[in-house]
Amino acid sequence: ETGVTQSPTHLIKTRGQQVTLRCSSQSGHNTVSWYQQALGQGPQFIFQYYREEENGRGNFPPRFSGLQFPNYSSELNVNALELDDSALYLCASSLNGRFGGEQYFGPGTRLTVT
Amino acid sequence: KQEVTQIPAALSVPEGENLVLNCSFTDSAIYNLQWFRQDPGKGLTSLLLIQSSQREQTSGRLNASLDKSSGRSTLYIAASQPGDSATYLCAVRRMGGNKLVFGAGTILRVKS
Numbered sequence: 001e002t003g004v005t006q007s008p009t010h011l012i013k014t015r016g017q018q019v020t021l022r023c024s025s026q027s028g029h030n031t032v033s034w035y036q037q038a039l040g041q042g043p044q045f046i047f048q049y050y051r052e053e054e055n056g057r058g059n060f061p062p063r064f065s066g067l068q069f070p071n072y073s074s075e076l077n078v079n080a081l082e083l084d085d086s087a088l089y090l091c092a093s094s095l096n097g098r099f100g101g102e103q104y105f106g107p108g109t110r111l112t113v114t
Numbered sequence: 115k116q117e118v119t120q121i122p123a124a125l126s127v128p129e130g131e132n133l134v135l136n137c138s139f140t141d142s143a144i145y146n147l148q149w150f151r152q153d154p155g156k157g158l159t160s161l162l163l164i165q166s167s168q169r170e171q172t173s174g175r176l177n178a179s180l181d182k183s184s185g186r187s188t189l190y191i192a193a194s195q196p197g198d199s200a201t202y203l204c205a206v207r208r209m210g211g212n213k214l215v216f217g218a219g220t221i222l223r224v225k226s
Contacts, residue, residue: 006157033213042118042203042216043158056212090157092214102148103214105158 004093004106012112013081021076021109025093031055032074033103034066037088049074050096078111086113116141118206120217127194128225135189135220137204142182145211149178149189150203152219158203162189166209194224 005024013019025032031050035043045058049068063079072093078085088110092103117140127133137147146165150158162171162178164187170179175192187204201221205214 035214040218042205042218043214045213045215048212050212058213088155092158102160102163104160105150107157108155110155 004091004104006089006091006106006109008109009107010110010112012114015081015083015113017081018077018079019081019111021078021089021091021111023074023076023091023093023106025072025074025091026104029093029095029101029104030072031094031096031101032068032072033092033094034074034076035090035092036060037090037108038084039087043090046076081113083113086111116206116208116215118204118215118217120202120204120220122220123218124221124223126223126225129194129196131194131224132190132192133194133222135191135202135204135222137187137189137217139185139187139206139215141208142185143209144182145207145209147178147180147187147204147206148214149176149187150205152201152203154201161202191222194222196224196226198222198224 033048034046037043047057052068068074088108090108092105094101094103121136148163149161164180177190201219203219205216
């Protein structure tokens with residue numbers, strides 16, 4: 001059984017650019033949640049996908065968008081990057097997460113916006 | 115709106131000490147509470163998950179307690195070791211909710 005994986009590990013982008021982060025969920029899990037963790041803070045919920053549909057969203061602007069694929073892997077897209085988007089982006093997979101399944105986290109993608 | 119606070123923000127102890135990390139939350143209508151460990155620049159490792167109906171959970175040298183009515187949880191680490199040095203985060207999930215709400219964490223340093 002493989003755990004949650006994320007790619008890339010690190011990424012450097014310029015303000016105004018667009019970025020796509022990827023997450024492969026743990027085998028058998030149908031729910032993926034994305035979190036943003038700024039330096040020195042706890043993770044903040046961005047959104048969750050359950051069986052390819054968005055199932056809840058945190059206080060993030062529409063330029064943060066996502067997708068979940070039939071194999072339950074997921075992408076996080078951020079348009080018009082701002083300096084404050086620099087953070088560690090974490091994804092977490094779970095089984096039937098909308099009903100309270102425990103979330104298992106990946107290693108994260110470190111995004112730096114210059 | 116659920117808010118989670120962790121005290122202290124940072125802690126430095128000599129090896130072998132027993133220690134307690136504190137977590138408080140404002141809305142007691144939680145589904146569960148989870149403690150995580152995070153090494154610098156890394157992802158989160160789940161340590162203990164306590165359902166709202168439970169009072170405590172134990173794993174090895176770790177023990178977490180939950181007092182839902184007072185909005186508090188503690189993580190007790192026995193006989194601390196330098197390898198325990200990390201940031202410890204607590205997170206709560208409300209009833210019917212799909213997201214975890216995190217505290218800012220406690221940075222723990224265990225000196226050898």
